[in-house]
Amino acid sequence: MKLSTKGHYGLQAMFDLAQHYGQGPIPLKSVAERQELSEHYLEQLISGLRKAGLVKSVRGAQGGYTLAKEPADIKVGDVIRVLEGPIAPVDCVNDADTESCQKADHCVTRNVWEKVKDSITEVLDSITLEDMCKDAEKARLANNYYMYYI
Amino acid sequence: MKLSTKGHYGLQAMFDLAQHYGQGPIPLKSVAERQELSEHYLEQLISGLRKAGLVKSVRGAQGGYTLAKEPADIKVGDVIRVLEGPIAPVDCVNDADTESCQKADHCVTRNVWEKVKDSITEVLDSITLEDMCKDAEKARLANNYYMYYI
DNA sequence: ACATATCCTACGAAAATGCTTGGAATTGAG
DNA sequence: CTCAATTCCAAGCATTTTCGTAGGATATGT
Structure with missing residues (x-):
């Protein structure tokens, strides 16, 4: 019951883009640095997300990626389904699977x-x-509070 | 997010043993036949379940396997944890993992x-x-009903 | 003695994973 | 116009995991 790094890293990248939403295209290099991931590997992951219509890209210098919709309109499930395939612990509960178990x-x-x-x-x-993003903001505030009073 | 065949087949085998609970040791061969699985492969899976104390074995002719506890006292989670390892989509939420993410x-x-x-x-x-087992019994009754009246 | 079982170890083919490599195409800025 | 930054794309590849198979040793009821 393990997630592959695709889903793991891919969600980190999408979260990073969400945190910079509205700031124009974000180069993958900066995402990779912040999240401490291989840029080239991320490239492959985000390629799928672009084809699925979850991110938009701007090529060339000053280019990068942005979310294709508002952060509120992108569910974690949307991201994971693109990167990991259908959410189904075994094939026979995958609705898209045509040849599922006869005994179903x-x-x-x-x-x-x-x-x-x-x-x-x-x-x-x-x-x-x-x-x-809201969770992250909460955590940030809680952390500041802690640092201030101790 | 896929389960391996270990967890998949292993649970089938445990369910099979549960359905024959109280009938003495059940040879793996018969389990394998009913569940349409490789006997040799099942052997490896059940070996782990035995070491974990979920099943008991009787060697020699007329031997086989029985559940070590009553079916009501064995949770599916117990079986899966033995066969698949800790239930954790990524390592950093595995409590047993010592070197988890610093940013946790x-x-x-x-x-x-x-x-x-x-x-x-x-x-x-x-x-x-x-x-x-209760679910299986319900399904069996529902099926008989259907067959009788149509 | 023998057939029926569990038990154990090792091997191995195939697939998936987790990247890396290398380069082509695009584009804003100087 | 040139150059650097960037996306885009295809292929390769080492490692690990998966999903078994093979072969035999050991135990035991009949």
Whole structure:
């Protein structure tokens, strides 16, 4: 039940873009530096996100990437589905899968994975990039408070 | 976010043992046949479950495996943790991981994975093998009903 | 004695992962 | 116009993981 680095790093990158939303195109180099990730590898990940319509790119000098929609309109689930494929612990609970298990109707273990799938989906689709930015801001304020009074 | 076949097949095997609980040791060969899995491969999976104390074995002719506890006392989460390792989409939300991310305290993406972890754990630990057996029985009855009246 | 089992170790093919490499195309700034 | 910054694209590649298979040793009821 592990996420690959695609989903892991990719969400970090999208969060970074969300934090700089409205500041024009952000070069991937700066994202990679802040998030301490390989720029070339990030490039591959963000390529998929662009094709999926989640980010927009501006080529050439002073170019970079921006979110294609407002942070409030991008769910973590949207990002993860692009980078990791369908959210489904086993193939037989993947709706898009044509040749799923014949026993599907009366398969009890399948029911377990269906519940897990629903549960993960619920969490990922309930969090937007804006939510994450607000969390970050809260954490920042809490940290300042701490530093000031101790 | 995929489960490996270890967790997938392993849970099927445990469910099979649960359905035959109280009938003495069940040879792996019969489990493998019913669940349509490789016996040799299942052997490796159940070996881990035995070492973890979830199943007991009886060697020799007329031997086999039985659950070490009642189906009601074995949670799906127990089985999955043995077969798949800690339930944690990324390492930095794995409590057992010593060298987790330094930024842990103020990492916003980490919070997302923490929520996902909690959500999966909640589901897997809320279902016991007995629950699965009851579901199977319900499905069986519903199916008979259907076959009888149509 | 023998058939039926568990137990154990090792091997191995195939796929996925996590990048790196190298270069082409685009474009704003000097 | 030139140059540096940047996206875009395709391929390669080492490592790890996955998903088993193979072969045999050990135990035990009949």
